[in-house]
Amino acid sequence: MKWNRFTVKTKTEAEDIVISTLAEVGIEGVEIQDKQPLTEEDKAQMFVDIMPEGPADDGVAYLNFYLEEDADKEAILKDVREALDDLKNFMDIGEATIEESQTEDKDWINNWKQYFHQFYVDDILIVPSWEEVKAEDKDKMILHIDPGTAFGTGMHETTQLVIRQLKKYVTPDTEMLDVGTGSGILGIVALKLGAKHVLGTDLDPCAVPAVAENKEANQIVDETFDMVIGNIIDDKAIQDQAGYEKYDIVTANILADVLIPLTPVIVNQMKKGAYYITSGILDVKEEVVVEAVKAAGLTVVEVTHQGEWVSVTARKD
Numbered sequence: 001m002k003w004n005r006f007t008v009k010t011k012t013e014a015e016d017i018v019i020s021t022l023a024e025v026g027i028e029g030v031e032i033q034d035k036q037p038l039t040e041e042d043k044a045q046m047f048v049d050i051m052p053e054g055p056a057d058d059g060v061a062y063l064n065f066y067l068e069e070d071a072d073k074e075a076i077l078k079d080v081r082e083a084l085d086d087l088k089n090f091m092d093i094g095e096a097t098i099e100e101s102q103t104e105d106k107d108w109i110n111n112w113k114q115y116f117h118q119f120y121v122d123d124i125l126i127v128p129s130w131e132e133v134k135a136e137d138k139d140k141m142i143l144h145i146d147p148g149t150a151f152g153t154g155m156h157e158t159t160q161l162v163i164r165q166l167k168k169y170v171t172p173d174t175e176m177l178d179v180g181t182g183s184g185i186l187g188i189v190a191l192k193l194g195a196k197h198v199l200g201t202d203l204d205p206c207a208v209p210a211v212a213e214n215k216e217a218n219q220i221v222d223e224t225f226d227m228v229i230g231n232i233i234d235d236k237a238i239q240d241q242a243g244y245e246k247y248d249i250v251t252a253n254i255l256a257d258v259l260i261p262l263t264p265v266i267v268n269q270m271k272k273g274a275y276y277i278t279s280g281i282l283d284v285k286e287e288v289v290v291e292a293v294k295a296a297g298l299t300v301v302e303v304t305h306q307g308e309w310v311s312v313t314a315r316k317d
């Protein structure tokens with residue numbers, strides 16, 4: 001199928017607002033091209049490990065979106081232009097011109113599949129839906145996960161660090177709370193390791209369909225993995241819904257800056273003797289997370305590293 005690419009020329013400081021405006025008129029999946037260097041915080045937020053040195057930032061951003069060749073492009077572009085014109089009344093979004101080009105007649109939307117193949121995290125095999133499990137691997141613990149809108153294929157170091165800890169601590173009685181569940185990968189691993197029940201939380205509503213798809217792909221019994229959307233850090237209703245002193249394991253592969261306010265809250269959700277497995281911590285933030293964990297009254301039992309990432313596991317004594 002042929003696709004038409006539309007490129008909105010804007011300013012780097014207006015990228016977010018232009019992307020939100022495009023979303024309001026139904027344009028999702030926008031690609032950003034700019035020359036802004038990533039800050040340390042960006043790298044952590046985006047979970048990007050290494051970025052090559054790029055050209056100097058010129059303040060210009062190009063936002064690409066795609067429409068199928070047979071889409072009603074005149075009507076869609078009319079809505080986009082009107083929305084961008086309205087936005088121009090409120091802020092400087094640069095030229096906001098829209099250029100059209102046609103992508104090659106190839107299945108670009110599926111091209112990224114060439115970069116995602118089955119792989120092992122220790123003895124757990126992670127397989128995308130478009131690949132077969134080889135006969136010799138049939139007796140392995142297999143996880144079916146597709147890259148999607150929610151984070152968590154298992155390729156990232158931070159996810160792998162938690163998976164290794166789950167292998168140590170999950171028992172058949174485990175009630176687990178997975179804060180920032182994303183694709184649901186950690187919950188699914190825990191259930192495959194024999195856990196009794198998982199509650200996943202995420203801020204991002206995209207986690208709901210992602211978890212549902214991954215549960216189905218892994219034949220997870222529906223009632224064993226529940227989901228709530230919202231911020232458990234400051235939403236009392238979600239804390240109540242999760243339940244207090246209920247969990248044997250809490251996992252949180254989020255950023256250090258989120259783990260710090262999360263930790264004193266989550267302690268109330270943990271049973272005595274429960275384990276708190278954190279990840280998503282850049283090595284430069286290890287010390288502050290360890291301090292936050294101790295300040296919340298937990299005992300640090302293990303700190304593990306992979307690349308520049310750190311996982312802190314603590315117990316509620």
Ligand SMILES: C[S@@+](CC[C@H](N)C(=O)[O-])C[C@H]1O[C@@H](n2cnc3c(N)ncnc32)[C@H](O)[C@@H]1O
Binds near residue numbers: 154158182203
């Ligand atoms: C790095 S991903 C982890 C996904 C998956 N658990 C894994 O280990 O691969 C972090 C997830 O945390 C979510 N998140 C960030 N802050 C959060 C918060 N305060 N409460 C719940 N989820 C949050 C993000 O939306 C994202 O899905």
